[in-house]
Amino acid sequence: MEFELLGDLMVRNGSGMALVVAGARPRALLALLLLHAPSAVSTGRILDELWTGARAKDPMAALHTAVAKLRRALQPHAPGLVVTGPAGYRLDLTGHTVDVRLLDGELARARATEDPGGRAALLRAVLDRWSGTPLAGLPALPFVQAERDRLEALRLTVLEERADAELAAHAAAGGVTGAAAGGADPADLVEALRAAARADPDRERLHALLIRTLQACGRQAEALGVYRAARADLRERLGIEPGAEMRAAQQAVLRGASTPAAGAGAAPGTAPGVGTATGTAPAPGAGAGTAAGAGAADATGTGIGNVTGTVRPRGGTASGPAVRPGLRLPPGADFVGRGPELAAIAAQLAEARLVTVTGTAGIGKTRLSLAAAAREQEAGATVWRVDLVPCSPADVPAAVAAALGIAPGPAETLADRMRLAVDRAPRCLLLLDNCEHLTEAAADLTARLLDACPGCGCWPPAGKGSASPGNPASPCGR
DSSP states (O other): OEEOSBBEEEEEEESSSSEOOHHOOOOOOOHHHHHHHSSOOOHHHOOOOOOSTTTOOSHHHHHHHHHHHHHHTTTTTTOOOEEEEEEEEEOOTTEEEHHHHHHHHHHHHHTTTOOOHHHHHHHHHHHOOOSSSBBTTTTHHHHHHHHHHHHHHHHHHHHHHHHHHHHHHHHHTTTTGGGGGTOOHHHHHHHHHHHHHOOOTTTTTHHHHHHHHHHHOOOHHHHHHHHHHHHHHHHHHOOOOOHHHHHHHHHHHHOOOOOOOOTTOOOTOOTTTTTEEESSSOSOOOOOOOOOOOOOOBBBOOOOEEEEEOOOOSSSSOOEEEEEEEOOOGGGGGGGGGGGHHHHHHHHHHSBBBEEEEOSSSSHHHHHHHHHHHHHHHTOOEEEEETTOOGGGHHHHHHHHHHHOOOOHHHHHHHHHHHHHHSSSSSSEEESSOGGHHHHHHHHHHHHHHHHHOOOBBEEOOOOTBBTTBBBOOOOOO
C-alpha cells in the first residue's frame, strides 16, 4: 500500500486505487502512527494528541473505537498493519511506502549529486512529491499543524536548493537557459520562487534567488523591481534593511545588467516619469541624497533649515528614461510640519544648480527630499531617485545608470551618457538619497555631472557635518 502525507492524506492499494478511511479521529490516528513509524506510540500520547482540549467521557473506549475503525478500513488490503503491543500502537510498514520517507531518501541522493544539472533534475522530482498543503483534510490538532509547518518549510528549502542548482547549471552552460541547456523552463522557476516569496516575505533567500533567476533570464528590470519591493516591505513592516544575500544579488544585477527597454519592469500604480535604482553593499545609518535638475548657471543657495544649494528644472515634459517600480513620491499635501524647508528647496531649485539637505540620522532628510521632489514631479518634472543605502563607493555610477535606464559603465563616461537621458527629459530632477557614507564618491560624481551637463544640477541630503565646495551644509532641525 501507498500512504501520502504531502497533500491530502491518501491511502492507495496495490493497484493505485484510493481507499476510504472514514472519520476524523481514525484519519488523525493514521497520520500520527505514520509519522512515528516504525516506532510505537503510547496510549497516553495518542489520547493527548487526538483529544486535545476535548477529552472523551471514556478516553480508552474512544481510542479503541478509533483503532477498530482504522483496522476495518485497512485490514482487507493490509492484514496486520496496525499492531498493538506493550509500548502502544504502531504500524508494520513492511512492503508498504510512505511518501515522506521516500522524499527523505530522494532528497539525500539529490544533495549528494555533484553535477548541478543532475542535482536540479532530482530536486525537481522531489518537489513534485508535494501535491498541496501537507496533511490537508485532517483536524486542526497541534501535531498536525507542527508537521504541516515542518513540511512546508522543507519544501521552501528544497525550492531554494533547486534554484541554486539551476543557476549553477545555467552558469556552467555558459548562460544558456532552460531546455537548451537541458534544464527546466526558467519561467516555471521564476513563478515558483515568486509565489513562495509572496507567501513567506520574511524569507530573504527566496527574494535573492528570484532576483538572480530573473537576471539569468535577461529580465534585469524585473530583478531590480523585486529588490526594491522586498526592501520597501522589510523597512515598512520590520524597520530593517535587506541582508547580505539580497544585497549581493542586487549588486550583481547592477554590475551586469544590460540596458533595459523603455518602460520595462514598470509596476502598476508607479507615477509616470519616475525612475529609481539602488546600489549594493550595506551602509550604517540613513542619510541623504542628491537630486539633479536642469536649469540655471552655477549658484549656491543660502542654507535654510536643512537646505543648501540648488538646481532648476528646465521646462518640458516628462518623457525620459524607463520607468522603474518601487518609488512612490509622497504628495506635498501629505507632508506636515516642514513648510519653510519645502519653500526653501523650491526657491533654491529655481536659482542654483546644487541643493544639499543635511542633518543627523533619522531627522527626516529623505522624507523632506521626497516631498520636495513630489512637488517638482507634480509640476511636470521627470524625477529619478537613486537609493544609495546599500552602495559601496564603486557602485554609485552603476546605481545612477540603472535609475536613468542607461548602460552601466565607469564614472568617467557616465556624465556623457547621462546627457542623452537628460535631453530626452528636458525638465528633470535626480535625487541621490542616503549618501552620507559615500561623501567622496557622491561629490566626485556630482562634480562630473555638473561639469558635463550644463542643464543638470545635483541635490544631496547629506549626513551631519558634510559639505561640498561652494555648497556649505546647513543643519536640519526637528
